[in-house]
Amino acid sequence: MVQQKTRMRKTNPLAIVAGCGGGSMTVRGSIIDAIGSTPLIELSRICRGPGRIFAKAEFLNPGGSMKDRAALQIVCDAEADGRLAAGQTVVEMTSGNMGAGLAVVCAASGHPFLAVMSRGNSPARRVQMEALGAEVMLVDQVDGTPGRVTGSDIAAAVARAKAITRERGGFYVDQFNNASGVRAHETGTGAEIWEQTGGQLDAFVCVVGTGATLVGVGRFLRSQSDRVKIYAVEPARSRPLAGFAVESPQHVLQGTSYGSIPPHFAGFRADGHLAVMDEEALRCQRDLGRLEGIFVGPSSAANVCAAAKLAASAELGLAPTIVTLLCDTGLKYV
Template sequence: MATLPNTLALIGNTPLVFLKGPSDAAGAEIYGKCEFANPGASIKDRAALGIVEDAEARGQIAAGGTFVEGTAGNTGIGLALVANAKGYKTIIVMPETQSREKMDTLRALGAELVLVPAAPYSNPAHFVHTSRRIAEETPNAVWANQFDNIANRKAHITGTAEEIWAQMDGRIDGFTCAAGTGGTIAGVGMGLKAKDETVCIALSDPYGAALYNYYAHGELKAEGSSVAEGIGQGRITANLEGAPIDTQFRISDADGMGWVTRLLAEEGLCLGLSSGINVAGAVLLARHLGPGSRVATILCDTGFRYLSTLYNRGWLEAKGLAVPPWLASA
């Protein structure tokens, strides 16, 4: 393997792995893009790098400046790593409901962490609005604005989609993932459609989000709830505008956790719930497309980021989710 010119070149070019259990369940070929292999252990490293380099190209940030962002955690981790490598500082605003591991990681990376109560987007105290205000009040600061900054989805058009197309030798029938900012599904969808318009792009939406009803019925309407972090959206962000969504699935936490448990027990992959929801959606998409179809999805981040939640017996029981057999006696 050739050497890389710098540490930021470690972001992207992640492996694509065949997933045996999901493939057998669907009667198709299902592949997972291993985004936990990024330096920050999540797909959000791509958006972070794209946003920082776009700000630099536009002359929006000066040496020693600060990037401010509101995030469920992973984008903040990516931003902190990218900023460290480029000589910037980071201020991260995060809902206090997110996992302890994400908070500890951000502090360990040197980010200034601001925790706020969880609130609806319509509330001025929402973490996104809070981060914007902090950016406005901080000298030489840029608000990353991952939800509406289309440098986010551009990173997936030029990076993630190109990689998936090459890794599957151009033989791909469908792609699916959940939406948080919308950058991944819109960017990958646009990139793949540019190669082959017939590739089916499907949204895998958790309960509690409004996009399933939007794409199915034209109405932003949320139903139920989910404990998944970093996914689920109640509005059409700038990154989602024009996203080429062909079909949509609604995925329960129980179904997503079922695949999280199976992928760990059967294939040695320790993943977060967003990955489980994506895999559940990939199985549904492959069944929709028919036997022998080839579908790709995103394995968003490492399960090691959720040891106090998804991999904790007491937390699972409190949320009414099945406890894996090996945790039942822990």
């Protein structure tokens, strides 16, 4: 087995590694071992300073999003405490990313996987899950339109997923209520961000779907320092987390902001709230591709857009270090 150790930057974690590549070249036992340990990338063309923005490249996970981490933790925990038996079918309602993560994990661990998804999510997601051996069931939209999935669309898909779980005697993942998802980001993503920055960050900025990512990362960072501020990002016309009535349930940030406060977020207090308009997110998505060489989805772009607004606002001082997340690959939206 050939192994090349990761190049560590112990003295100044935020110093950029010059030259080609900075990652490790380890051999992994299975695709499951390739989940997590994603790079933190400085976006120095989008944010020319003062201040610095670093983005955790979660789109590099095997299923193409940060949901791989939650999928893995949920399956491991359920197997460990006997809720999921060997070979038992796993069922979940998904906007596609949790489904892709579960499809990866289930394929590699021998569980059949059934994904229930709103017809409003992009077809590329169905293609990916089916290629990974999943059975995909599509549910008609209630009040959304293709590319704009609402809370009612999600509720319809959840109802179908629960019914099919009963019929098949499956294990229902229940990502909106499953605490393992939060733990994956607390012990994984949050701890990695802390290590990669050497604790030298002022804020973490993130969109909210189930809230597992923001709450998990937020918990870990707060356990290390009360200096780091946690900001929740929402579409400008749907901001229930910030305490505003929902003007429009439709927006382009697929996988996030379903017009109500998700259970994981209920007991959590963000330090601040940031709003992003659809057009701003889509412009930032193009900028990420053209200026930084990074092709990601609209929620990732919303994160970066919100981080840039925060850096420019001077709310955190004149030159803050802000960390955000690149949630998934743009290939999921074609």
